[in-house]
Structure formats: structure tokens, C-alpha cells
Amino acid sequence: DRRRINGPPGGTSAPIFASALSSDQTIEKLRPTRTRQADELRKIFLKTGLTPSASGSAYLELQVPNSPSQSLIPQRSTLKLSCTVHGPRPLPRSAQFSSNLVLTTTVKFAPFATRQRRGYVRDSTERDLAVHLETALKGILIGERWPKSGVDVVVTVLEGEEDGWWGDELSGGASGAGKGGGWGLMNVLAGCITVSCAAIVEAGIDCVDMVTGGVAAAVLDDTTAQKARRKGTAGDDDGNSGSVLAVLDPSPPEHREVIAACVVGYLSQRDEITELWMKGNAGADAEALVDRAVQAAVATRAVLVQAVIESGQAR
Amino acid sequence: MTSASPMPLSFSREIFATVSPAPYLLANLTNVEGEEYPRRTNSRQTDEFRLPIINVNSLQHCFGSAVVRTGDTAVVCGVRGEILHSSDIANPPNVPATSLHPQSGTAGSDTASPAQDIYEIPALNLLVPNIELATGSSPAYLPGNPPTALAQTLSQRMLSLLHSTRLVDVNDLRILYQPPATPEDEETPDVSPAVEIKAYWTLYIDILFMSLDGNPFDAAWGALLAALKNTKLPRAWWDPDLEMIVCSDAISDARGLNLHGVPVSVSFAVFDTKRHKGMGEKDMAWVLADPDTFEEGLCEETVTIVVDGLSSNGMQLRRIEKSGGTIVGKDIMRSIVGRAAKRWEEWHSVIGQAGG
Numbered sequence: 100d101r102r103r104i105n106g107p108p109g110g111t112s113a114p115i116f117a118s119a120l121s122s123d124q125t126i127e128k129l130r131p132t133r134t135r136q137a138d139e140l141r142k143i144f145l146k147t148g149l150t151p152s153a154s155g156s157a158y159l160e161l162q163v164p165n166s167p168s169q170s171l172i173p174q175r176s177t178l179k180l181s182c183t184v185h186g187p188r189p190l191p192r193s194a195q196f197s198s199n200l201v202l203t204t205t206v207k208f209a210p211f212a213t214r215q216r217r218g219y220v221r222d223s224t225e226r227d228l229a230v231h232l233e234t235a236l237k238g239i240l241i242g243e244r245w246p247k248s249g250v251d252v253v254v255t256v257l258e259g260e261e262d263g264w265w266g267d268e269l270s271g272g273a274s275g276a277g278k279g280g281g282w283g284l285m286n287v288l289a290g291c292i293t294v295s296c297a298a299i300v301e302a303g304i305d306c307v308d309m310v311t312g313g314v315a316a317a318v319l320d321d322t323t324a325q326k327a328r329r330k331g332t333a334g335d336d337d338g339n340s341g342s343v344l345a346v347l348d349p350s351p352p353e354h355r356e357v358i359a360a361c362v363v364g365y366l367s368q369r370d371e372i373t374e375l376w377m378k379g380n381a382g383a384d385a386e387a388l389v390d391r392a393v394q395a396a397v398a399t400r401a402v403l404v405q406a407v408i409e410s411g412q413a414r
Numbered sequence: 415m416t417s418a419s420p421m422p423l424s425f426s427r428e429i430f431a432t433v434s435p436a437p438y439l440l441a442n443l444t445n446v447e448g449e450e451y452p453r454r455t456n457s458r459q460t461d462e463f464r465l466p467i468i469n470v471n472s473l474q475h476c477f478g479s480a481v482v483r484t485g486d487t488a489v490v491c492g493v494r495g496e497i498l499h500s501s502d503i504a505n506p507p508n509v510p511a512t513s514l515h516p517q518s519g520t521a522g523s524d525t526a527s528p529a530q531d532i533y534e535i536p537a538l539n540l541l542v543p544n545i546e547l548a549t550g551s552s553p554a555y556l557p558g559n560p561p562t563a564l565a566q567t568l569s570q571r572m573l574s575l576l577h578s579t580r581l582v583d584v585n586d587l588r589i590l591y592q593p594p595a596t597p598e599d600e601e602t603p604d605v606s607p608a609v610e611i612k613a614y615w616t617l618y619i620d621i622l623f624m625s626l627d628g629n630p631f632d633a634a635w636g637a638l639l640a641a642l643k644n645t646k647l648p649r650a651w652w653d654p655d656l657e658m659i660v661c662s663d664a665i666s667d668a669r670g671l672n673l674h675g676v677p678v679s680v681s682f683a684v685f686d687t688k689r690h691k692g693m694g695e696k697d698m699a700w701v702l703a704d705p706d707t708f709e710e711g712l713c714e715e716t717v718t719i720v721v722d723g724l725s726s727n728g729m730q731l732r733r734i735e736k737s738g739g740t741i742v743g744k745d746i747m748r749s750i751v752g753r754a755a756k757r758w759e760e761w762h763s764v765i766g767q768a769g770g
Contacts, residue, residue: 102560102566103544103561103566103569104539104543104544104570104573105542106496107498107502107503107538107540107616108539109502110502111496111497111498111622112496112497112499112721113497114657116648116663120660121494149624150486150550150551150552151486151625151627152551152625152627153550153551153625168665169665169666170663170664171648171663171665171668172663175474177474181624184550185550185553185556188553203558205556209490209620209622210492210494210620211479211490216618219546228623251479251550253550253556255622257490257622258473258475268596274611276690307549320686342726353464
């Protein structure tokens with residue numbers, strides 16, 4: 100990349116910690132567990148108006164209880180997103196005539212957002228998230244009021260949700276999705292939907308309703324397996340003996356195995372879903388999983404409404 | 415034809431600023447009724463700076479991080495360390511073994527480092543700062559385009575300032591290894607096996623702009639300073655059995671960086687009425703400290719001063735950059751440098767308080 104300052108030409112490698120190389124039992128104690136109820140969401144901090152030069156802007160952060168750790172290995176998995184909205188602006192003269200508002204979404208992970216350092220060039224996961232976000236937002240914008248205009252929604256991910264516990268991922272690939280699930284991206288998308296809606300409302304663009312993102316997952320209920328492991332009586336189990344538990348707002352490192360997950364963009368006043376993305380094998384319970392995700396979106400809406408009211412009062 | 419007196423135009427300040435920005439700024443600066451000093455459009459005085467607000471260590475995947483807000487300009491800086499193995503270096507620099515002290519935690523930062531040390535960091539690219547403006551921080555910088563000339567020059571200026579101030583001590587970045595005595599060494603029992611550099615820490619300093627309202631260089635440099643000051647590198651060693659570099663994850667083993675002084679960057683812009691139309695007959699010029707976007711668009715000449723008050727000789731001047739015009743001569747430069755020294759005190763106290 101000629102336009103940026105590059106590191107050493109020989110390449111560098113991420114630091115490897117001695118405790119990660121030690122035996123499984125010692126690091127197993129560090130595995131996080133879910134302390135919330137199955138239908139309890141993490142606390143969301145949402146604020147608008149951080150970029151005055153943009154038409155609208157918002158910042159979302161998932162607040163995790165601050166447990167001071169003695170280790171340099173990052174233990175918490177949180178989400179920090181910043182969104183700016185520019186528009187509606189006239190399209191460039193060379194663009195084709197469009198009678199509706201042209202929405203352009205961009206999602207970019209900062210280089211320090213994930214456990215493995217990311218580059219500045221957009222890769223395929225970021226483009227994929229941007230397409231999902233565009234689908235979610237297209238459903239709320241009233242496009243025909245803005246012909247020949249475009250609006251740009253830019254989301255920067257300052258810290259992204261992880262796909263799994265780092266102890267399980269020692270042989271993870273470039274995206275850190277050791278088991279290939281990519282579950283953290285669903286939480287990132289849900290956050291992107293909520294924060295983009297807050298920024299769009301602050302920009303004053305006409306919408307039919309407010310869209311919020313909610314995630315639900317079907318995970319393996321391994322509380323009995325954990326107890327057996329501590330006692331030392333557990334054998335080699337693939338989890339078939341555990342039952343399936345449905346949780347809202349899953350944090351993937353807290354669960355040993357995620358079977359299926361679903362993220363929706365939901366309009367609660369009109370009871371419509373603008374975006375639906377499901378991963379994994381939900382089997383016969385797919386509809387129930389979607390319903391749980393809608394519940395999570397409804398719970399998030401309260402936070403969004405509060406943030407929008409505050410932004411209106413601040414003007 | 416009746417000679418009607420022309421209707422007085424009346425429009426709001428925002429329209430005046432958008433339609434004719436230069437006369438608007440001139441009207442603000444020359445309107446001194448009731449005030450001792452002229453006020454700019456953002457109601458600051460010409461030599462008044464915006465107070466920075468700094469929060470550190472909020473990002474967990476970085477060894478050090480800082481968020482700096484000066485007015486409406488907001489910057490996030492994250493410092494990540496990665497390992498560069500000596501075996502991956504094509505032309506390793508020739509570092510005499512006598513200059514390598516085994517890692518005892520503190521390398522004397524006041525002792526004059528040997529001449530070879532100052533070339534190690536630039537030669538090996540151990541510090542990699544990058545500035546990203548295209549995060550939607552301002553309507554002019556939207557993603558989808560390669561870095562603009564401004565972003566590239568900002569990154570390059572930060573890199574050259576890092577190298578010229580020798581802010582980071584190369585001893586902090588070296589990972590040393592002393593091989594155990596082998597049987598052949600028993601012939602020379604007084605000489606212990608030579609300490610060698612097995613690897614280096616490479617610091618990737620990524621700076622993202624959340625919001626841009628003028629003077630990006632000062633905010634970015636301040637964020638870099640605050641982040642480096644709060645960076646803690648883990649203790650690393652070469653494990654001969656595993657044949658790789660292993661780090662300790664205990665926070666108690668981690669050590670901070672020994673930075674050379676606190677160089678602070680202070681920028682000014684010069685508003686010159688000669689360059690704009692409709693300014694009246696008199697030629698006037700003002701030096702505006704810490705310009706915002708509106709003022710930067712009207713000023714061609716800029717001055718950036720880097721001062722450091724922590725060196726052994728008192729307040730030292732580390733760099734002067736001036737370009738774009740001829741208004742600033744020696745006398746004005748002296749007063750600007752004096753003003754920059756006062757600004758150093760502000761930054762120094764804010765960075766010190768943020769560290770905690």
C-alpha cells in the first residue's frame with residue numbers, strides 16, 4: 100500500500116503469551132460465563148451529536164462490568180461503534196438520474212478493533228456487513244421525497260465483538276473465527292443498525308419508523324457439563340448430551356458452542372422486519388429464534404428512543 | 415426615475431458566512447467595539463487555543479490508547495505492538511554488543527545514546543503511524559477513496575517528527591537474548607557469551623479521526639503522545655526450546671516506555687486580507703491560533719511549532735514549519751514561539767492528569 104506508512108518489510112507477528120501456551124486446565128479457569136438471565140440484554144450507552152460537521156452522528160457502546168484483570172490478554176468482549184450520516188446531498192452530475200434517495204453504507208473496522216490487527220483496505224466481511232446494513236435501513240427511509248439525492252452512512256467499529264473465547268481460538272484464522280462461525284459479526288450488525296438509525300434521526304431524514312437491531316442465539320446449555328468438568332468426571336463429549344438454550348444478546352465468548360444465531364432489524368410501531376440474517380442450523384425452531392430476536396430488538400428500542408429524545412432536547 | 419435609497423439587506427450570520435466567508439471573518443476581527451481584543455467567528459481571541467480533553471486506555475486490544483477532543487476535533491489513537499524477528503530483517507544494523515544492556519527495566523534516557531542507535535528505528539520501520547481521515551469525520555472526507563494528499567502528508571509529518579525528536583528509545587523496543595555458556599566458551603571463561611538482539615517490538619500507531627474541525631496535526635500528535643505515554647509493553651524473551659518469542663501476560667511484568675521529553679505541536683494560521691476580494695483598501699493580517707475548518711479554508715499561510723519543555727536546557731524548540739506566505743517574519747515568529755511555549759504548559763498538564 101503505497102499511500103500509507105507500512106511496517107517492516109519482513110512482516111511482523113502478533114505476540115504470543117506464555118499463559119496461552121500452557122496446559123488447557125490452567126486457562127480453562129479464565130473462560131467467561133454468562134451471568135445474565137437468558138432474556139436480559141447488556142446495558143447500551145447511546146449518544147448522538149458527536150460529529151457536529153456531519154448531518155447526524157451517534158456513538159454506541161455496550162457496557163460491560165469493569166472487572167480489573169491482572170492479565171494483558173484482553174478478557175472482555177465489547178462493542179464500540181461510531182456512526183456519521185452525511186446527507187441528503189445532491190448526487191454528482193455524472194450519476195444516473197434516480198427518483199429515490201440513494202443510500203450508501205460503509206462499515207469499517209479500525210485496525211485495533213479485533214484481536215488480530217486489521218488493515219486499512221476494506222475486506223469482504225466489511226462489505227458484507229455494509230450490504231446487510233443497507234437492507235435494514237432502506238426499509239425505513241422515505242426515498243421518494245429526495246430525488247437526485249444521496250445519503251452516506253459511515254459506521255466505524257472501534258471495538259468489535261469476538262467470535263468466540265480466545266482460549267478456544269489459538270489456531271484461529273485471519274478473522275479470528277476459529278470455529279468458522281463468525282458469530283461476533285451478528286452483534287456488530289445489530290449494533291450498526293441501532294446506531295445508524297439514531298444518526299439518521301438526528302440528521303432529520305424522513306423515516307417511516309425507527310429500526311433497531313436485535314440478536315438471539317440457540318446455544319448449548321453446558322452448565323451441567325461445566326460442573327462435571329470441575330468434578331473431573333466428564334468424558335469426551337461433543338455436547339450432544341446438553342440441551343439447547345435460547346438466549347438474547349449472546350456474547351459468543353461466554354458460550355462453548357453456538358448452534359444458531361439470528362439478527363433482525365425490526366420496526367416495532369409497524370411490526371415489520373426489514374433485515375433478517377440467520378446463521379447455523381436452527382432446525383425446526385427457526386421461527387422461534389426469529390421471535391426471540393424480535394424481542395431483543397424491542398428491548399433495544401427503549402434505549403434508542405431515550406437517546407433520540409435527548410438529542411432533540413439538546414438542540 | 416425616483417432615486418430610492420437602496421433597501422438595506424438583512425440576512426442571518428450563517429448566510430453571511432456561507433456566501434462571503436472572508437468578509438465575514440474580517441468583520442468579526444475588525445469589530446472591536448466594547449471589546450479589548452478582536453474576536454474570531456468561533457468567539458475565541460486570536461491567540462486563544464481550544465482546551466484538549468483526553469481519555470486514556472479505553473481500548474482493550476491495544477497496549478496503549480487515547481481519545482483526544484480539542485473543541486469539535488476528536489481523535490482516537492491506538493498503539494499495538496507486534497514482534498519483528500531479527501531473522502526477518504534483510505540488512506540488520508550493526509549494533510556493537512557493548513551498547514546492549516540486558517533488560518533491567520530502565521535504560522538511562524539521559525545518557526547519550528551511541529550514534530548507531532538513532533538510525534535503528536527509522537531503518538527498520540519500528541514505528542508505524544497512520545492517520546485515517548476518511549471515517550466520515552467531515553463531509554469532505556468520506557470513505558471509498560484512497561487517502562487524500564492531506565492524510566498522506568499528515569502521516570508523513572508525524573513519522574518524521576517521531577524520528578527527529580527521538581521520542582521512543584530504541585532500548586525499549588529491543589528484545590535481547592543472552593545464550594547460555596557453551597562448552598567452547600570454557601576456553602575464555604572471563605568473557606560471557608555475547609548478548610544479541612533476537613527481535614524488536616514494532617509499534618503500530620493507528621489514529622482515526624472521529625470528527626474534524628480544523629488543526630488535525632495538533633490533535634493527532636497529542637493523541638499519539640498520550641497513547642505512547644500510557645503504553646505498556648509486555649515482558650518478552652526468546653525461548654530456545656520453543657524457538658520463538660514468548661511474552662508474559664502479567665500486568666506486573668509489563669513496563670512503560672521511556673519517552674524522551676514531551677514535544678508538543680502548536681499550529682497557527684495567518685489571515686491575510688490581500689488575498690481576498692472585497693476586503694477594503696487597508697491590508698491587514700492576523701495570526702490565528704488553533705484554526706478551525708472555517709478559518710483554514712481562508713488562510714493560506716500556516717506555521718507549526720514543536721516545543722519541548724522537559725529537556726535539560728529548559729524550553730527547547732524542536733521544529734518550525736512555515737509555508738504558504740510571507741506575513742510571518744522574524745518578529746512575529748518570536749511572539750508565536752513564546753505563545754507556543756505557554757501552550758506547552760497546557761498540554762503537559764492535561765496529558766499528565768489523563769495518565770493517572
